[in-house]
Amino acid sequence: MVVGKVSRSVSALTASEGKARRSIGARRNPASAEAILEAAEAVLQEDGYSGFSIEAVARRARAGKPTIYRWWPSKAALLIDVYQRQKHIDYPDTGDLERDLAGFLTGLLAHWRDTPSGAIFRSIVAEAQSDEAAAEALAAYAASRRVEQGKITERAKTRGEVADDVDPLQVADMVSSYAWVRLLTGRLDEDEAKIRAAVRIIVHGIKT
């Protein structure tokens, strides 16, 4: 059983229309926003984080730099938007905590490994180390993800699988951290048995 799947529609047309987009009046042009996000994604995928610049995105999107700065105050904000467009992680709900956490973890690592998401998220974390705005955005995002992922343990707690004094957010934190560090140190292709072992340790550690 899967909850929370969010897909996105890719309109790959916009990027190579040939003709320039125009203003549609005194309001944001969604076509421009779309083109910019797609260009950003493409630049990241092709040139990596080191080649990712506002200029490069603007060039590729055939957009003016001010148009980007108007809507995304920093490189990080753009990165996060790109990441959000990509991401659709499943939060499993099988009725078994260990299975749920292991499913989440393997799903997340596979998602990072098999889509551009991993590279993008690495970029965001890197950016957050030098840009205060990025750090805040990342912190907010991470917190919201912890809440979401914490629900897995919360459900198990409701089922009586987990000790009363356990904080689901803390569990989410531990599980996420394990995934983050794997991403940041290039160890996404972790043996699934190891992942299960790690999850088992935590689940054993918190059960009633």
Place this chain on the structure above:
Amino acid sequence: MVVGKVSRSVSALTASEGKARRSIGARRNPASAEAILEAAEAVLQEDGYSGFSIEAVARRARAGKPTIYRWWPSKAALLIDVYQRQKHIDYPDTGDLERDLAGFLTGLLAHWRDTPSGAIFRSIVAEAQSDEAAAEALAAYAASRRVEQGKITERAKTRGEVADDVDPLQVADMVSSYAWVRLLTGRLDEDEAKIRAAVRIIVHGIKT
């Protein structure tokens, strides 16, 4: 009881000599190397990773840029050297696993919070996301630290506190990851109770 202490010799004189260093002939000038490393550390501490540039280090060290590039092929290499000059933290050995792990974790977070090490290590992680050399250096460093830290659990295993099928390196990985993510998301001032709770979960999860 304390193991693995590494100290460094601080020659704080070099940074503000006033007069420029000169060549000492056809060989590397240690005073320059020292001045550069100290300047790098100071820049990182004062301006953070965002202000850390080869130019800034050269300015502060009163060194020529080529002198830096001659000895450190990339920003990452310099960062790693700077980090290795730092005093490392202690790995406690009290005879009690939970106490050891909690001591290690609080010590590490405090070390990152109270010395330049935190800013430096954040920078290395950030750099490693786009620089291959930094990534390799970071991976090697992290692996060696896992081995070192794994000894804590290894000892507990020898004492029979821990189940046979537990991989001490995996435990080290989980504990370190928890610390890393806190560093990278600016949550070093974590409540000590929370840290103990996290450690307790893991220790409960792996005990015989």
Place this chain on the structure above:
Amino acid sequence: MVVGKVSRSVSALTASEGKARRSIGARRNPASAEAILEAAEAVLQEDGYSGFSIEAVARRARAGKPTIYRWWPSKAALLIDVYQRQKHIDYPDTGDLERDLAGFLTGLLAHWRDTPSGAIFRSIVAEAQSDEAAAEALAAYAASRRVEQGKITERAKTRGEVADDVDPLQVADMVSSYAWVRLLTGRLDEDEAKIRAAVRIIVHGIKT
């Protein structure tokens, strides 16, 4: 005795109405035109030619940029309109050529120095160096002014003060040029004795 005085009606109200002007139907709104011209004049006076941009004028006039572009095809056109709103100086007629020319010259320089006219005229000359329309407008304006100013010498010629072969337009040209260059090189605060000396040279040069 004074000839050729042109006044303008200042409706200083429009500039700071607070509330935005609206369309008054399918025809030009004179209040907007007025507000734009006044804003342009104010911007020129306060920030000079370098701060004079369509954006700045629109902001100050609380007008839309298209409203400006609709009625003034170029910055130059707006500048010219602004200049023409200015009060023009008097052409003296005392019955004495030297007195008339000196009066004209000191009056013109004082006018440029003490009113926005100087800044505006400088701007037009500058604009005319790269804008063809401005160049034409400036040429036409300058020619008409030469005719007007030539009448001073013309009258003296009628009185027999001036040699027959003297072209009054040429005299006007020489006198005006002297003033222009002073404006353009920031030498409006010229010693009056010097002005009189220059006029005397010309008057001596053309007298019967």
Place this chain on the structure above:
Amino acid sequence: MVVGKVSRSVSALTASEGKARRSIGARRNPASAEAILEAAEAVLQEDGYSGFSIEAVARRARAGKPTIYRWWPSKAALLIDVYQRQKHIDYPDTGDLERDLAGFLTGLLAHWRDTPSGAIFRSIVAEAQSDEAAAEALAAYAASRRVEQGKITERAKTRGEVADDVDPLQVADMVSSYAWVRLLTGRLDEDEAKIRAAVRIIVHGIKT
């Protein structure tokens, strides 16, 4: 008889070397300076003042913008250098004041008309209307030219052709102004007879 002719050597090679120039150590590279000045001249000639930008010059010279800004603090400074490279006006010395002044004037106007100098000088004057630095540079330049040109009248004064109370600088000012305004209003193709008439007026006005 002609005095003060200054020629320049054009090394048109530099502009299209194909390969980029490199630094020649910690000092100014004359090849870069040369390439920049030539590119500036070419841009001015081909695109006019409105197309003249530091960016365009840098592009054309295959130079970095900082290299230009390092040596020329403003657009005006660059323009003036370009103008100085171009200019080689004769200050005639025939022993006859009227002939000298007429020769100077026709020479100057012809020079402005037949070489890029005219366009360049117009640009400088325009620039000086919005840029304070340009204004100062132009004022200094104009003053030095007045001194130079004043020597023509000075010599005539020594010869006793000119009244004692006449200021040669003022005469130079009047003559130059006449030329400037012709340049700025696009009237360089003035009838030579008119020029002579203007000069005659002044010479008559100042003679003993």
Place this chain on the structure above:
DNA sequence: GGGTAATCGAGACGGTACGTCGTGTCTTTCC
């Protein structure tokens, strides 16, 4: 007297240029 048409403020759009900063390479001069 209801539709049409032109006007208004507003502001987004794709661009270009600004002036500054950092990169990594180079050369000279001094030791």
Place this chain on the structure above:
DNA sequence: GGAAAGACACGACGTACCGTCTCGATTACCC
């Protein structure tokens, strides 16, 4: 041959204007 010094080509930064556009609201004019 190492080191300080700093110029060089390059390119990204974030901002200001450019001139064009589309909007929604607001009348005046014409059928």
